Amino acid sequence: MLDREGFRPNVGIILLNHRNLVFWGKRIRTHSWQFPQGGIKHGETPEQAMYRELHEEVGLKIEHVRILARTRDWLRYEVPEHFIRRDARGHYRGQKQIWFLLQLTGRDSDLNLRATNHPEFDAWRWNDYWVPLESVIEFKRGVYEMALTELARYLPRNNYHNRYLRSGMRPHRDDGHPDDGQHSGHGELEQEQPQPPPTEPI
Secondary structure (H helix, E strand, O other): OOOOOOEEEEEEEEEEOOOOOEEEEEEOOOOOEEOOEEEOOOOOOHHHHHHHHHHHHHOOOHHHEEEEEEOOOOEEEEOOHHHEOHHHOOOOOEEEEEEEEEEEOOOHHHOOOOOOOOOOEEEEEEEOOOOHHHHOOHHHHHHHHHHHHHHHHHOOOOOOHHHHHHOOOOOEOOOOOEOOOEEOOOOOOOOOOOOOOOOEOO
């Protein structure tokens, strides 16, 4: 389902744990990491699509999360032509997304990457809030920055990271470099090595 400009309606999900770390998933059989996302089906609202994708991709249900915020408008990114299926070139341009910020109210053990027969991820970890900007594939980076920036104001005030986020600053280590803040969750642990994802689905 494409709009008149060639963008597919989509939802993106930023999932927080109790320490305000974000879920970061490794796409199955690749070294590409990203937030959960997926298309909005005909007749679905963005919120309905978000809950469906949340269960399909990470195994969580409505009772495991709480919605903290969502982006006001669609955020768009274009997909480079060499990532688009040959039969879709010329009319598919990319994704337009509504992003949701969710608080995990359940436990880490509630996450299940094999909730369906078509898993999207084969590993996951908890990362500091801004770390995904440094490792997501380049053509998605602008949308990630817009979504993270817009939703940062809704982060719960429960750890030191929020002082930086709410003042528009990013935490730094003592050596002057940005804090990489990688905190591993359940699942396979790998060094992040962003590579082009598989052909973008439409």
